Amino acid sequence: MGKELSSCDFHLHSHPDKILFRHLSNVGNKSISTSREKSLSLEKFGIDENIFSKISFLIGICHDFGKGTDYFQRYLFETDLAIQRSLKNKKEYHHGLISAIFTYYILEKYVDSLNDKNILEYIPTIGYLIVKRHHGNLKDAEDEIRELIDKDVLEIIDLQIKSLDISELKTVYEKLLDGYDISSDIDTFCNEYRSIAGEILKNRRKLVKLLKGEQFTGYYLITLTLYSILINSDKIDASSIDVSSEIEISSELVDMYMVEKGFHNNESTINKIRNGIYKEVTENIEKLDLDNKIYSISVPTGSGKTLTSLSFALKLKARLREEKRIKAKIIYSLPFLSIIDQNYDVFEGVFKTVEIANPSEDVLLKHHHLADIFYRTQDNEEFEGLKSLFLIEGWNSEIIVTTFVQFFHTIVSNKNRSLRKFHTIANSIVILDEVQSIPHKYWLLLKQVISGFAKYFNTYFIFVTATQPLIFDPEKGEIIELVKNKDKYFREFDRVKLKINLSSIGMNDFKEIIESEVKKNPEKDFLFVLNTIKSSLEVFKHLKNLELDNSDYYYLSTNIIPKERLNRIKKIKEKSEKRKIIVSTQLIEAGVDIDVDIVYRDFATIDSINQVSGRxxxxxxxxxxxxxxxxxxxxxxxxxxxxxxxxxxxxxTKEVLKESPSEIYEEDLLFLNNSYFRKVKDTSSEDESKELLSYINELKFKTLTSDFRLIEDKVGYEKIDVFVEMDDEAVETWKEYILIKSLKNPLNRKEKFLAIRKKFNEYIISVSKNDFSCEEPEDLNIGYIPLEQIKHYYDPETGFIFKLKPTMMCD
Incomplete structure (x- = not known):
């Protein structure tokens, strides 16, 4: 759409080193190429793929119209940083609002030119909302429009209109919109901008009425997709970082890995079951109706669901490419950091064994706050620091392994930084592992958003767990189970017996029981999972004081620094001549691949009981x-x-267990899980989800984000991050951190910190401010325990030392 002309002598700039015409052209063209890569189903909205691409393009070329003022150009080239900062705080030097009004006007002209303009009448307002906040976080739609009531705001626009370089802007847009006479439109806009603003304001009530009346997630998804395409295209051009290449990954990759490792030749009972599940899921891919986009793999814990789900996704990816011309990313999302690295290592092992000796980040990417900030392409182009972070946060990869927090706080968000990758979810294959950890109060909310992605943006979802929550009801055909014989597999497993005692006991009685058990079974590995830090520490110290022969003791909770926590999990998984006695809070139960003989679990919900049984x-x-x-x-x-x-x-949970025998075998777990989730589904309140859905449907972005918390702070008190100077590496890391904090240039400071972020975060724990008595370093907003004081505040074995309260808990 844009005309490739750049030889004219332009003087308006978007950035100090880039002319405005070139920036708008690049953003418009990147927006249109991104949107054209997507296979969408937006017929309900009167939008076909050509219209969607044109809307993306127009938003892209209009988003920085306001940079054509003398005010902005003066700000851009001010050499005195103090003066530049003062100018930035003056509204006439801002460009978002005037650009948003111009975007509304141009989109309205475009919609008026279409036959189905009534269906698309909301698009200009959506364009206004997107452009107004393309440098910040989205606010509630009604509040954004209501700002136009303010006379002072309009007076600022008056000043900006007068300072526009009209002549050059006309030339810019004539070149961007080759063949379209934009000159008269710019004149009209400059003469009638107040009435255009009035029209936007007048249409506010109509828009609000439409959104409240329809209560439909589609408007939210379209708005955020267009917003994501714009801010991603804008940031790519501003940073001059763009990685895009055609990377083929064999659909048979996991099959080849299974053969290479000899898994199919292993005749043990558990491997026969794993192979049976793998074969059933992967061999049926060609028979699937691709109009169904939400699937589940519900299999017992330890039955190979990681490799099975990856293999299925790769085969689905190949079929989508061949039959629907969809280039699908695979997004593998898990709830806990303790299993992110574990599953990523499995994926990396598949590539290393079969296809790629060392898969680059554009092939396989890990994204969470403890991951390395480093990005390498298949062509061996390497990025570090801010450039690397930019590519990682944009999910520039074929396979992304990430957390539930990253994924769900992208699809339910108003944050600019998070939403940059929102558009990548369209057309992707999303694997949600251990989905039982999603709070039931959000089931309806996430069901609606996920359904919208599936229906309108052709995104495929695979729910993977041993304990499938009823977010989607299989009895109503809302989700397709890929393991048709799951009852059979649960019956074939006979690994554990559960003994349930619902009579409550005190800690002293419990300690006597477990002391007797560990002494009576000197060859067996034990796992004790407790609900609170207080109880976990009490149990660990009691067992450790027994000083039993031939026993290694391990304590795990989030009051231990991540570096040591991961090291302990690694040691637990290693074979040893000594038996293992492990005491942990709930962080151990979901997905951590450990294997013990006897488990004691403080009472929890059915899904947690089932998960810990899998250890x-x-x-x-x-x-x-x-x-x-x-x-x-x-x-x-x-x-x-x-x-x-x-x-x-x-x-x-108690209702289900009271209906069951006191001793439960593994074959009974599927029935227990189904019974539990059915009771939860049938009797739980959906009020919180319904309220959040109303915010989504009414485009109340800011209100939505302030109320949505995937992980809640159950303890209810203010926390502080604390750096624990545990060893010599921590001492050096802290010195580097202090040096970095002293740097005056914010970008330089951020760049330097990214180089140490992974190491730095490995020594961070989060504790109650009330329990942290060590003096905080001035102006750092972080707690600090120096090495010379470590014994007073941090125990190498049990972690942070604090005055325990009965309500103190850990996840």
Whole structure:
């Protein structure tokens, strides 16, 4: 659409080193190329793929119209940084609002030229909202428009209109819109901008009425997709960083890996089951109706779902490319950092064994706050620091392994930084592993958003877990189960026996019981999973004081620095001559690939009980069943589970268990899980989801984000991040951090910090401000425990030392 002309002597700039024409042309063309890569189904909105691409293009070329003022040009080339900062705070030097009004006007002209303009009448207002906040976070739609009531705001626009370089802007847009006479439109805009602003304001009530009346997520998804395309295109051109290449990944990759590793030749019972599940899921890919876009893989823990889901996704990716010309990314999302690295290592191992010796980040990418800030392409182009972070945060890869927080706080967000990758989810294959960890109060909300992605943006979802929550109801055909014989697989597993005791007991009685058990079974590995830090520390110290022979002790909770936590998990997974006694909070239970003989679990919800059972005799390597003991522990006030789980979920768990025998075998777990989630689904309140959905449907972006928290702070008090100077590496890292904080240039400061961010975060824990008595370093907004004071505040074995409260918990 844009005309390739750049030889004219332009003087208006978008950035100090870039003329405005070139920037608008690049952003417009990048926007149109991004939108054309997407296969969309927006017929309901009167939008076909050509119209969507044209809308993206127009938003792209209009978003910086306001940079054509003398005010902005003066700000851009001011050499005195102090003066430049003062100019930045003056509204006449801003360009967002005037550009937004111009965008509205141009989109309205375009919509008026279409036959179905009534269907598209909301598009100009959406363009206004997008451009107004393309340098910030989105606010509530009605509030953004209401700002035009302010007379002072319009007076600022008056000043900006008078300072526009009209002549050059006409030349710029004539070249951008080759063959279209834009000159008269710019004159009209400059003469009638107040009435255009009045029209936007007048249409506010109509828009609000439309959104409230329809209560439809499609407007939200379209708005954020267009917003994401714009800000991504804008940032790519401003940074001059763009990585795009055709990377072919064989659909048979995991098949080849399985053969290479000899998995199909292993005749053990558990491998036969794993191979059966793998074969059933992957061999049916050609028979699937691709109009169904939401699937589940519901299989027992330890049955190879990581490799099975990856193989299925790769085969689906190949079929989508061949049949629907969809170039699908694979986004693999998990709830816990403790299993992110574990599953990423599995994927990396597949590539290293079969296809690529060392897969580059444009092939396989890990994205979370403890990951390395480094990006390399298949062509061996390397990026570090801010450039690397830019590519990582944009999910520039074929396969992305990331957290639930990254994924769900992208699809439910108003944040500019998060939403830059929103458009990448369109046409992707999203694997949601351990989905049972999603709070039930958000089921309806996420169901609607996920359904919208599937229906309108051709995104495919695979829900993977042993305990499938009823976010989508299989009985209503809302989700397609890929494992048709899942009942059979649950029956074939006979690895554990669960013993449930619903009578509450005190800690002293419990310590006597477990002391007897660990002494009576000197060859067996034990795992104790507790609900609170208080109880976990009490149990660990009691067991450690027994000084049992031939025993290694491990304590895990989030009051231990991440570096040590991951090291301990790694050691636990290694074979050893000594038996292991592990005491942990809930962080151990979901997905961490460890295998013990006997588990004691303080009472929890059914899904948590099932997950911790998956750590017992996981590989079916024992000649006997593993033993999982569920107990109800209490302190002097109440049962520990009451401090962290909702009464509603606990009550549903007890209802299910009271209907079951006191001893439960693995074949019974599927029925228990289904019964539990059915009770939760049928009797839970959907009020919170409905309220958040109303914010989504009414484009209340800011209100939505302030109320949505995937991970809640259950303890209810203010926390502080604390750097623990645990060892010599930490000492050097802290010195580097202090040096970086002293740098005056913000960009230089950020660049330098990114080089140490991974190491730095490995020593960070989060604790209550009330419990942190060590003096905080001035102006750093972070706690600090120096090496010479470590013994007073941090125990190398059990972590942060604080005055324990009954409500103190850990995840």
């Amino acid at each position: 017992c005799n996981r590989n079916s390597s024992k000649s006997y069943r593993g033993q999982v003991n569920i107990v109800v522990l209490k302190d002097e006030r109440k049962e520990f589970h009451r401090y962290i789980y909702s009464s509603f979920l606990i009550d549903k």
